[in-house]
Amino acid sequence: MIIDDAHEPQVEEENYFVSMTDMMVGMIFIFIILLMYYALQFRTVTDQLTGADETRAKILHEIQSSLKSKGVEVTIDTQDGVLRLPDAILFDSGQAVLKPGGAEKVAKLAATLGDILPCYTDTVGDAASTRPCPTTEHRIESVYIEGHTDKDPLSGGGLIQDNWDLSVVRATNTYRSLVGAEGRLTHLCARKGSGCAPVLSVSGYGDRRPVKAGDSNEDKSSNRRIDIRLIMVTPDRGNIEAISREVEARQ
Numbered sequence: 001m002i003i004d005d006a007h008e009p010q011v012e013e014e015n016y017f018v019s020m021t022d023m024m025v026g027m028i029f030i031f032i033i034l035l036m037y038y039a040l041q042f043r044t045v046t047d048q049l050t051g052a053d054e055t056r057a058k059i060l061h062e063i064q065s066s067l068k069s070k071g072v073e074v075t076i077d078t079q080d081g082v083l084r085l086p087d088a089i090l091f092d093s094g095q096a097v098l099k100p101g102g103a104e105k106v107a108k109l110a111a112t113l114g115d116i117l118p119c120y121t122d123t124v125g126d127a128a129s130t131r132p133c134p135t136t137e138h139r140i141e142s143v144y145i146e147g148h149t150d151k152d153p154l155s156g157g158g159l160i161q162d163n164w165d166l167s168v169v170r171a172t173n174t175y176r177s178l179v180g181a182e183g184r185l186t187h188l189c190a191r192k193g194s195g196c197a198p199v200l201s202v203s204g205y206g207d208r209r210p211v212k213a214g215d216s217n218e219d220k221s222s223n224r225r226i227d228i229r230l231i232m233v234t235p236d237r238g239n240i241e242a243i244s245r246e247v248e249a250r251q
Helices: 008-069 100-120 163-181 183-187 217-223 237-250
Strands: 075-077 082-086 140-148 188-192 195-198 200-204 225-232
Touching (some): 008 075, 008 100, 008 225, 100 140, 100 163, 100 183, 140 163, 140 188, 163 183, 163 200, 183 188
Antiparallel strands (some): 140 225, 188 195
């Protein structure tokens, strides 16, 4: 008896397509899992950045409130992380040495920073805060003391030749006055590898970073200032970019 097996190739073909379908479903499932993983990683990084900005804003408001209670008026820019002291309360026109009233205000700022910043930095030696610190995972990486001037040319001579020199020397003198009034500030640091780098540093920008673009006396006055800029510890930039690229590539 002859058995007709003409239907067997069709069965083999059906089995082949079933296997291919199972494989495609598996690949799609793996793709979805990977996409969810990278999306969650990106969300985690975004939340860390947002949380760091919120913590920085809280620190700035706390410093501002403390100084106001001591009779020192300052402005803050929470978006850029800056506490701003107009030069009029610190220096006489064209001068880099703190005037007596300015030195007194810097001493009050030093006491405030020495009380608040240790809660958000690492420390070496005896620099712990004397007050209860809030629980937070966000830390300060750097505190820049920045000198800024208006764009009017500096008249006179001596060691200070121009506005750039003036801004640097003013920032340096402010730093020295701060740490002279509150020694704990020199013990604040940020952990980097096996070391702990000092948090405070100094920079001067002359008239290169104005906050007001006009030429009025009011605008020029706003541009003459000392900024205290807080930089928070954030996730590694390379990791952020890598995760972002992976998410975009898999969408």
